[in-house]
Amino acid sequence: MYCVRCGVELAPGAKECPLCKTPVLHPTPEAEEEYRPLFPKKQGEMSPKPGHGIRILLIALVLLIPAVTVLISDLSLNGRITWSGLVLGGLAVFFVFVTSPMYGREPHLGVIFFFDAAAVLLYLLYLEHYTGGRWFAPFAFPLTVVFFLCLASIGLLAEKKRLPLLKNLGITLFILAVFCVICDLLIHLAFSQSVGISWSQYPFFILFLLGGICFAVDSFEPLKEKLRKKFFL
């Protein structure tokens, strides 16, 4: 058997050319029986990827230095935790942001955002407690959740669907437009106890329009070509 593109002879029973991945045309049943793999196991069955334990530990150790310094100064000045709580919380959120892509062997984007969102929410809760406000439940919590949902959906779409760049941009702009409206809505609900939107209609229309243009340009080949010629670098 030969590869029709490379002209090299292939091993009996090979399903494709190892060089150009061109499938073998009309493989004979006898050849398939003759097929002897060079190795007994399939690729990837062995040698699992090592975890990131050491890296996470190192980052934690580095962050401990400012954390301890701040804590000691605060305790020696005030005798209890006051302002250092804010710094410690900030450091904790930073730690989660940096290390969340290292949780697990093949981290899922959703999992990463889940941990990031949880860290941010806990920090906001602490802030509310520290400042004595009443804004977490009606405003900060839903807004954070919506924000991370938007991020996750943009990220997952880009990762899974592998759309063309312009379509990706268009979807991002649509999601951003909706996010503006939700944000406006939440502000109204939380702080003036009314249902309605005010400022968000302007960014909504502009973003929606830009997103639409992205989609239109992407599906209209001559225009795309024209733009490419006009804006080449």
Add this chain to the structure above:
Amino acid sequence: MRLDNAAKIYPAAKRRKWTSLFRLSADLDREIDPAVLARAAEVTVKRFPSINVRLGKGLFWYYLEENDAPPLPREDGEAPCLLMKKAELKRCAFRILYYRSRIAVEFFHSLTDGTGGMIFLKNLVAEYLFQERGIEAPFTHGLLDRRAAPDPEELEDSFLRYAGEVRKSPKEAKAYHLPGRAEAYGVRHLITGTLELDAIKNKAKEYGATLTVFLTAVMIKAIENIEERRVPIRALRKPVKVLVPINLRRFFPSRTLRNFALFVTPGVEPRLGSYDLDEIVRIVYHSMGISVAEKELAARIASNVQAEKTMALKLMPLFIKNFAMKLVYNSVGEKKSCICLSNLGQADLPEEIAAHVRRMDFILGPLSMTNYTCGVVTFGGKLRISFVNVVRDPELEREFFRLLRSLGLHVCLESNE
């Protein structure tokens, strides 16, 4: 036992994801019986005390310590030269593997080089055939009397012995780095091309070159073609160089079974224009003629040995030494050449044994930064070129084998997919 001069870099340059391994294998005419193989290994390793070792850690240097028993033969895995972890290195620094009718041995490069490894494999195969079928073979073609005591000359560090008086270390420019999208962790693709020895030898003769020179030239041409496509601006192109290990036993009367090889890096400068194969063959032939000469090599050995003898370096604790060697390796190690092409040459066996061996392969494990490696060995009139890569698209192999095809050579390919 101390590590020899060339071996010192391998444990220091080792990473979590990379250990320098190479693999030699022989396919027999019947399925392998693991129990017989284990018994054969027990006899064979006694004759090779420098190979049946584990890697130990001293305060100042790594060292090799002989094992009491050989490693138990294991079934082959999913690919050649799978990662050898620290724990395994501490137990035993080589593996004996089998699959169907194949016996394979994978060596940590600190133990020996390709020539030493090939002698070990030949003896293991001979002992296996003796134990299984009672085939006796004369002690020629690299076969040793496996029941005799090891010869001290086989265990020496020949670098120390044959170092010249004058030192010389060549300064080299950085070479082009072959690009490619990295594969998932631990995945390595093997593509082996088989050619008729006579056909490629005649072709090399047409170009007025030896086999190694010809293969090196074709490799350089293949890489040059890739660089031409990938880097359209000529001024930005980097030199294309191929690292070719040189067996020093050919130049110095050493019988060592440990590392005794140096390398040369012939290549071309694509900034000057594009070369045709004829020109490249001429350049490789002459540049190797200059650098592969006894005096030149002795001077290079001397400079390597000198580095190891410096008192300040000797007294440096191992962990600092490691750190320093890692830095040096990262900045210099693999950047001076595009790929390592190791031609082990002809693997000869006595007729009694050769009649039962179907094929032999020589495979270099992946390196830490270079995406491809290439090992070549000839046995029974067949030349086998084995590429290992860790990228998704075998661009270099495609270019290389298509070049051979365009020269009118018949190529038969296999892969581990």
